[in-house]
Amino acid sequence: MYLQIIEQIRERVAVGDWARDAEIPSIRQLAVALRVSVITIKRAYFELEREGVIVTHHGKPSRVAEVPNLEKLRGEDLDQHLDRALHIGALLGLSPDELAERLERAAKRRNDEEQA
Amino acid sequence: MYLQIIEQIRERVAVGDWARDAEIPSIRQLAVALRVSVITIKRAYFELEREGVIVTHHGKPSRVAEVPNLEKLRGEDLDQHLDRALHIGALLGLSPDELAERLERAAKRRNDEEQA
Amino acid sequence: MYLQIIEQIRERVAVGDWARDAEIPSIRQLAVALRVSVITIKRAYFELEREGVIVTHHGKPSRVAEVPNLEKLRGEDLDQHLDRALHIGALLGLSPDELAERLERAAKRRNDEEQA
Amino acid sequence: MYLQIIEQIRERVAVGDWARDAEIPSIRQLAVALRVSVITIKRAYFELEREGVIVTHHGKPSRVAEVPNLEKLRGEDLDQHLDRALHIGALLGLSPDELAERLERAAKRRNDEEQA
DNA sequence: GTGGTCTAGACCACA
């Protein structure tokens, strides 16, 4: 339950959706947006603070931690995506080379989009 | 054990042995055939449903999901992960080569784990 | 997994967030937004179409069903919220009268906000 | 059976018998004390964790969640549901009285189910 | 020591 929420928030921070030191939604806002109980979000924020990903202060809005292990977090997130890609690649019977090639094509696509 | 069963079923669906939208053996039938507990098959079916490979409906027999082009969907899923990996890689300032290398290392890690 | 997504979409339609006959996010958009696999969303949309909540056409964007059992859907959703309220009320040891009073206060609050 | 256990634990926490952030019996201890399987207690603890009542951490002993004012959070959760009920009620064109009546009927339904 | 997972079978709910 709250593990999924933690996962999502961690991803957003890693991906840069939520920049460091930026304010993040209040517990109540998130609860409404995700349509889950306030208690569940509270639990997730508590864990994320333990991990050093976010900081909370009484009364003041929660923020993404100033100098957290962002690099490390991103590295883990990156490896997770690569790992899942490998998993699906295996399901599709792709060879490592084919996968690497697919990665290259994806990179090219991104480049083209940025140019446009 | 249930992982092996999942693998086998995935294979049968991929190969076309079990056609799309076709009924598949009930959990009890399979349990008897494979000489394992009903629960073990149930666990496998549950995972396969999460993956979108099969569909269960309570009183009715389970079926292979009739998603058109399961492979195509998986391909999109794969590209999604690669794309996010590229995004995070960019944030970390990794060059395409470094990312490819990281993918290789991840693949090696997976291989080692399977061997163990 | 996809059950939660179905639940959320049903709620959004019931609540009027997504109006009838309005276009709804594409499978891929939702997959990215919710950070889940494309396959999972596909499965959810499939079920929702079976329920008559949404309609999908090849190539064209999916839409909220024209004249679905919206009334019925809303009724069920309403009762679900009331039921959960009763559940939590019981946990808090509130009497039925106290709960009814709390409902009244909430109604008053809504009214005041609308006036403002 | 595990529902009864959940109920009992909730009661103990609510009453203050088990203080916030205090360690609680291990699943094995409780299993022996209540003469049920470890699994049954595990199931109960799992549900209680989902609700935000307790916290588990793998190798470490489980604790009562140190959420400040669990009651307050529950109250907010309750008001959230009432608010949504009001929203949908408005969409359905229900008068406040009709909504209150519907709440009463829902309460009656719950009561009947408990009796059964 | 702790909690977590896997396999198991009996019983229940739905069709």
Place this chain on the structure above:
DNA sequence: GTGGTCTAGACCACC
């Protein structure tokens, strides 16, 4: 008949 849930105990992983 079907799939779904509950209780069970052995074994594993973490601390």
